[in-house]
Amino acid sequence: MEVIILLIFVSLVLAGTGVAFFAWNLRQKSHEHGDRLALLPLELDNDES
Secondary structure (H helix, E strand, C coil): CHHHHHHHHHHHHHHHHHHHHHHHHHHHCCCCCHHHHHHHHHHHHHHHC
């Protein structure tokens, strides 16, 4: 029974950490340039040829 309580505690800590990092990411606004970063390798290929 103690293992179930430990598993619940660990899962809540992991979920809370994930939510905290998601909120931090939204606050930093680092998601706004994701499209540009995704196309960056294509721009590098065009410069070489």
